[in-house]
Amino acid sequence: MIEIKNIKKNFGSQQVLKGISASFENGKCNLIIGKSGSGKTVTLKCMVGLFEPDEGTIMYDGRNITEMDFHARKDIRREIGMLFQGTALFDSLTVEENVQFPLDMFTNQTAAEKLERVNFCLGRVNLPNTNKKYPGELSGGMKKRVGIARAIVMNPKYLFCDEPNSGLDPKTAIVIDHLIKEITLEYNMTTVINTHDMNSVMGIGDKVVFLHEGLKYWEGTNKQIMEITDGELFDFIFASDFLKDLRRNAKY
């Protein structure tokens, strides 16, 4: 479980996070949703240690990452896998080398063991026979799959996904969502996903945290979210008048 308590973050005079507290449970897909500029990405980057929060604590199964030095934090980072919005695959490395990189850097496995693990992970994300291709030769969906394979290659306890569906067509986006969900259940990981895609919310959102202007506005499940009838969250979910009318006329 990951718990964040009263996280605040400023950039110059701009207060981006104004004291966010939330918990993200093990074996579930925990979604952070909100409008652009609501503080989703900054929250996620604070959680993984890319940004230093000005105030507040971040606990990974009882371990407070905000009080740790660089070396102690590195140990926790090896338990983290992350899928970036733009995938962040290393351009100069092949698919195989990308997925294998954490194994090369942090393990003493033999070449055969590493290859076996890489092939397993690529197979798990349904990307066999792409080992020797470069990221530039792959489609958006394939890149996301490689990103997931790289994120899980070290058997992480925590998986973070920043906008996993951005740039994908609706069908591929659903496939990626389900892949993340399956992997979360299979490895019993704590998965935190940043998104503004309502298909993801309804499809895999075991727990949903809605951020608005740097504060936690609402927290609940994807079923509870459909009971909302007004306010910022309602405006966010049913962004168009067409959807609003549909919702008001529907029976839930």
Place this chain on the structure above:
Amino acid sequence: MLKIFEQLGGFLTLMYSAFSKPEKAQMYWKETFRQAKDIGVGSLPIIAIVSTFIGGVSAVQFAYQFRSISLVPMWWIGSIVRKGMILELAPTVSALLLAGKVGSNIASELGTMRISEQIDAYEIMGVNTPAYLIGPKIAASVIVVPMLVVIAVALGIVGGWGAGLLGGFFSTTEYFRGVQDGFDGYDVFIMLVKAVLFGFTLSSISCYKGFTVQGGAVEIGKSSTQAVVLSSIVMMIVNFFVAFLLL
């Protein structure tokens, strides 16, 4: 003024991190050799062409001036080309060329990695990014730039010889008599000191500019240009102090 000190502080902190203990030495060696190959082999053609012609032009210009002073023997040209290439032309011109080619490449590569979150990806994995991405580039540059400068000296001398023969200014025997005459190993020492310092300067400044870039494509372009301009200026200042202190 405050911004200059802020940048200097940031640069020194980054350099300290770049030479901290690596997670796995083998990976760092591999990266250093890859960088050395990229910088060395990739820059060899331009260094070879430019230094050959600089040697040739030096020989022709001195021959032109010596023709009007009949008391100066033409074999001196070999000596002057050698000394000029070793002490100044080969290290300085090579370094300026490398600042343009390698420096801009390093800055734009790291800048692109920063913007496309590749550096974040390394950090999430627990990699010490300055040590893995910057350390090998600087180490490779410090090793390879002196090698390129030695090659530039050799080709500059050959270029001077070729140009002299082509213009009929001296014979082969005369030229190489001059090349060997009064050779001083201390000149080579100064050349190597300059080459090592230039290698460090151009790679470290370019790495700093690329690693700390923020924004998008426009900022990457700006940081790349700044890397070339700043490293060229700093190298000329270093050049002056090396000459002033060691000659």
